[in-house]
Amino acid sequence: MKMNPLGRSGLNVSELCLGTMTFGTQTPETEAHAQMDLALDHGINFIDTAEMYPVNPIAAETIGDSERILGNWFVRTGRRSDWILATKHSGEGMMHARNGAPISAKTIRSTIEGSLKRLQTDYIDLYQFHWPNRGSYMFRKNWTFDPSTQNRMQTIEEMEDCLGALAAEVERGTIRSFGLSNETAWGTMQWLLAADRVGGPRVASIQNEYSLLCRLADTDLAEMMINEDVGMLPFSPLGAGFLTGKYLGGDVPAGSRMSIAPAMGGRMNDRVLPAVDAYAKVAHDHGLDLTLMSLAWSARRSFVASSIFGATHLSQLKHLVTASEIVLSTEVLTALDTAHRAHPLPF
Secondary structure, three states, X not given: OOEEEOOOOOOEEEOEEEEOOOEOOOEOHHHHHHHHHHHHHOOOOEEEOOOOOOOOOOOXXXXXXXXXXXXXXXXXXXXXXXXXXXXXXXXXXXXOOHHHOOOOHHHHHHHHHHHHHHHOOOOEEEEEEOOOOOOOOOOOHHHHOOHXXXXXXXXXXXXXXXXXXXXXXXXXXXXXXEEEEOOOHHHHHHHHHHHHHHOOOOEEEEEOEOEOOEOHHHOHHHHHHHHXXXXXXXXXXXXHHHHHOOOHHHOOOOOOHHHHOOOHHHOOOOOHHHHHHHHHHHHHHOOOOHHHHHHHHHHXXXXXXXXXXXXXXXXXXHHHHHHHHOOOOHHHHHHHHHHHHHOOOOO
């Protein structure tokens, strides 16, 4: 398994990262633990969770269960140190966490301590802010994005205050590095500049949606990440399951995400399946598996540190981990770009 630096954090992570957002709903604890064992056996050392997980659905009764499942594995196996562990602080509007309060210097310590308790560990390797207080254009909001109501001074003051609180946690030893999620190039640069001014941990990574079907990161954000040594952590690199091909022909497998959430978080529209067809043809023409091709593509982008994928079932994980063995030729990459031009941003 190829290893990559996580920004300037000094941490090295596997090019594939095990996502856990189904742990506790679609994936029961015993199977989740089996996934963790299998991932380690295949060289994956990076695992991502969040205080609000599991999803599909998000519910007050289950929030935090994904972290609890990881914590139980750490205690049972005694192998916490085998993982680079990432989790997240929910942002404004998540009513099941702090009654929807925004991220602030006042919420950081107690939120970290809650995660540490559920994870049954005394440190988090990568602590991420799940989405910015000012909002995000991710999750299909890019179509109507309007930053004109943002308050620049308030945003920067909040960043500086939060960095002070994060610096205190680094000093305490509860977190090792800091990352963002659902952020923009401008927002990330402001975090970097604020860290230069006031100290505090430098942004190591950005976890945004990124796949063959969602290439919003390819321009300004990519340039910033390359030049500032900030690693991309793509989530949904398989396009929420579309790039497995399981929904082609109108199929909706029992237990799949679409069977639970038919709109697929706003992803389902009349442009998506034709785009998947185009990528499936590239895979077929070059003797590749569509799923593995798509996952390998996301992991090998020049600005990507590690691509976060999830598997509902162990059998799926056994297949997905072999993406690390896939080689994408120049001809394949050119064909994928050609398909992208014909089917831009179907999400």
